[in-house]
Amino acid sequence: MDYQLLIHDFVDGTLDKSQxxxxxxxxxxxxxxxxxxxxxxxxxxxxxxxxSSFTPSAMSTVAIFSGLSMAVPGSASAAGMxxxxxxxxxxxxxxxxxxxxxxxxxxxxxxxFGVNSIKTEDDISLxxxxxxxxxxxxxxxxxxxxxxxxxxxxxxxVKTVYSIIPSENKNDLLMPPDDNSDISSLSAIIExxxxxxxxxxxxxxxxxxxxxxxxxxxxxxxxxxANPQMITDFDLKGLGLSIEIHGxxxxxxxxxxxxxxxxxxxxxxxxxxxxxxxxxxSAGFDIRQEFIYQRFEGSDDEGNQFLYKQYPxxxxxxxxxRYGFAINDWLGFYSQLMAGGTVTGGVLRSGIxxxxxxxxxxxxxxxxxxxxxxxxxxxxxxxxxxxxxxxGVGFNF
Amino acid sequence: xxxxxxxxxxxxxxxxxxxxxKESEEAFTEIYDxxxxxxxxxxxxIIGNKDQAEDIFQETFIRFYQNVRSEHPNSTIxxxxxxIARNLCLNFKRDKxxxxxxxxxxxxIPADVSFEDKELSDLILVAIDLLDNETKEVITMRVFNDMxxxxxxxxxxxxxxxxxxxxxxxKQKIKQILDPYIKDIYKY
Numbered sequence: 001m002d003y004q005l006l007i008h009d010f011v012d013g014t015l016d017k018s019q020x021x022x023x024x025x026x027x028x029x030x031x032x033x034x035x036x037x038x039x040x041x042x043x044x045x046x047x048x049x050x051x052s053s054f055t056p057s058a059m060s061t062v063a064i065f066s067g068l069s070m071a072v073p074g075s076a077s078a079a080g081m082x083x084x085x086x087x088x089x090x091x092x093x094x095x096x097x098x099x100x101x102x103x104x105x106x107x108x109x110x111x112x113f114g115v116n117s118i119k120t121e122d123d124i125s126l127x128x129x130x131x132x133x134x135x136x137x138x139x140x141x142x143x144x145x146x147x148x149x150x151x152x153x154x155x156x157x158v159k160t161v162y163s164i165i166p167s168e169n170k171n172d173l174l175m176p177p178d179d180n181s182d183i184s185s186l187s188a189i190i191e192x193x194x195x196x197x198x199x200x201x202x203x204x205x206x207x208x209x210x211x212x213x214x215x216x217x218x219x220x221x222x223x224x225x226a227n228p229q230m231i232t233d234f235d236l237k238g239l240g241l242s243i244e245i246h247g248x249x250x251x252x253x254x255x256x257x258x259x260x261x262x263x264x265x266x267x268x269x270x271x272x273x274x275x276x277x278x279x280x281x282s283a284g285f286d287i288r289q290e291f292i293y294q295r296f297e298g299s300d301d302e303g304n305q306f307l308y309k310q311y312p313x314x315x316x317x318x319x320x321x322r323y324g325f326a327i328n329d330w331l332g333f334y335s336q337l338m339a340g341g342t343v344t345g346g347v348l349r350s351g352i353x354x355x356x357x358x359x360x361x362x363x364x365x366x367x368x369x370x371x372x373x374x375x376x377x378x379x380x381x382x383x384x385x386x387x388x389x390x391x392g393v394g395f396n397f
Numbered sequence: 398x399x400x401x402x403x404x405x406x407x408x409x410x411x412x413x414x415x416x417x418x419k420e421s422e423e424a425f426t427e428i429y430d431x432x433x434x435x436x437x438x439x440x441x442x443i444i445g446n447k448d449q450a451e452d453i454f455q456e457t458f459i460r461f462y463q464n465v466r467s468e469h470p471n472s473t474i475x476x477x478x479x480x481i482a483r484n485l486c487l488n489f490k491r492d493k494x495x496x497x498x499x500x501x502x503x504x505x506i507p508a509d510v511s512f513e514d515k516e517l518s519d520l521i522l523v524a525i526d527l528l529d530n531e532t533k534e535v536i537t538m539r540v541f542n543d544m545x546x547x548x549x550x551x552x553x554x555x556x557x558x559x560x561x562x563x564x565x566x567x568k569q570k571i572k573q574i575l576d577p578y579i580k581d582i583y584k585y
Contacts (some may be wrong), residue, residue, distance in 0.1 A: 004569070008564075008565045008568060012539075012564070014546075014561075039572050039576070039579050040568070040572070042517060042579050043521075043568060043571065043572060043575070043579070044540075045517075045518075046516075046517040046518040046520075046521050047518075047521060047540040047541070049516070049517075050438075050517035050518040050519075050521045050522065050541075051434065051435075051438055051540075052434075053518070054434050054435075054437045054438035054441055054541070055433075055434060055437070056433045056434070056437045056454060057450070057451060059451075060437075060451050060454055060455050061429075063455050064429070064455050064458045064459060065426075065429075067455070067459050068425070068459060068462055070422050070425065070426070072421070073426050073429070073430070074512075110503060132513050240417070240418050240419060256426075276418075276419065278418075278422060279422055279423070279426075280420065329401045329402070388581070396419075
């Protein structure tokens with residue numbers, strides 16, 4: 001009997017039970033055969049150990065997946081770095097999270113602090129505390145400034161401004177701005193608005209704050225998000241499309257000093273339609289209806305300066321770009337950028353969040369969503385921004 | 398809860414590959430995770446040169462994806478992958494017009510290979526490289542690719558018994574080549 005062959009088959013895992021017995025008997029009495037067995041086992045171990053050294057390079061992995069227009073798996077790129085230090089491997093493995101987080105943090109920071117810090121000539125974005133101090137100075141200087149309180153009229157889409165202007169001041173020109181006076185005078189109005197007294201005051205239906213003056217067609221306000229049920233009834237399986245219906249809850253924004261308009265059909269909600277290029281990258285558009293608080297200045301034909309505060313409900317249409325990746329089989333991370341606008345100005349939005357997908361074609365989203373809204377009025381540029389919680393449900397087709 | 402794709406069988410992954418873009422991408426990624434190491438081991442062992450082996454390795458997976466979307470492989474995924482890799486390796490070698498006769502190969506470890514501080518696993522490739530092409534392929538498929546003798550036979554166009562013989566014979570030769578080092582390393 002060829003015991004070398006039996007040893008080979010034993011180590012190879014192909015020796016049957018009956019032959020095993022005769023092999024073990026022979027091994028018990030032969031040192032030479034036991035050495036043969038040791039050699040064979042050592043060789044098998046060496047084969048196994050050698051196999052682990054054949055990890056494909058990260059470049060090969062990238063080349064294959066890029067060649068097939070697929071997203072490069074994170075684990076594969078990490079595997080390519082297996083020979084490097086643990087730190088490099090860790091960074092490589094989590095490079096998606098690191099890059100996405102840094103990019104989003106950078107964009108969010110720019111949006112909230114960079115763009116929002118653009119100061120107009122009148123600098124109406126001063127903190128409330130400063131406004132209070134200036135209010136005192138103003139009172140001492142006894143300026144006579146037209147006093148304005150503006151808001152939207154409920155149940156209509158047309159913005160109306162009540163301008164309460166004491167008759168003795170109507171034709172007074174606003175003093176040219178100096179170091180302290182101009183904005184201080186306006187802030188006085190903010191802190192101590194005059195009660196609306198239609199008997200003692202003249203009422204102007206301002207042409208400054210109407211939708212028309214913002215090139216806004218009031219009929220468009222009635223545009224409503226499509227019925228989501230109707231959308232999901234379509235058989236779009238395999239098209240790589242995602243539809244998300246989401247809501248927003250503002251958690252940080254400028255303190256609103258006027259009430260929200262009360263007429264929107266949908267409030268802080270919207271729909272995002274995305275085409276998924278691959279597992280990571282998606283693009284599409286987003287339509288949402290949301291409240292955006294605005295505070296800006298203007299003057300009428302007679303030179304009277306006004307401070308306007310309004311809290312209208314806008315329809316925002318944006319192009320969306322999203323980058324995401326799976327953390328595990330049921331949880332994913334995403335970051336997204338949106339650029340678009342309302343009829344009165346541009347909107348830049350960024351967000352990060354998590355996607356929970358217990359089933360393949362269905363997912364729940366929750367994340368942070370920040371936006372800045374830029375608009376012009378009478379050649380001055382103003383911004384409003386807010387940070388909110390974004391939550392919704394998505395369907396993949 | 399959705400079943401983890403890592404739990405899918407090869408057959409299920411092949412079906413998924415023909416599904417939507419997203420499904421096929423997921424399936425391909427899983428197949429790559431499972432078999433990239435083995436396919437790369439085959440290419441490296443057969444070709445020898447790392448850069449050229451990497452090119453063939455990449456081409457293997459790209460062709461696999463393109464082929465498997467339109468036709469169902471008759472073998473297992475690893476068997477199908479190795480068939481593609483083997484054809485590419487053969488084409489590559491033919492193009493290189495290798496003229497070295499197998500009879501001229503010296504079955505001893507080259508003198509310029511230093512064994513100091515080397516482990517047995519580091520010497521394995523040197524030893525495999527000294528085998529004839531057929532034995533080298535069969536050994537690689539068996540020890541690195543975990544292919545059954547039937548799969549090897551199917552891929553190589555030989556009988557299962559011959560595949561088994563070649564593996565046994567090849568390992569005996571490797572043991573002979575590495576015998577002094579095995580004894581030294583394992584001190585028996």
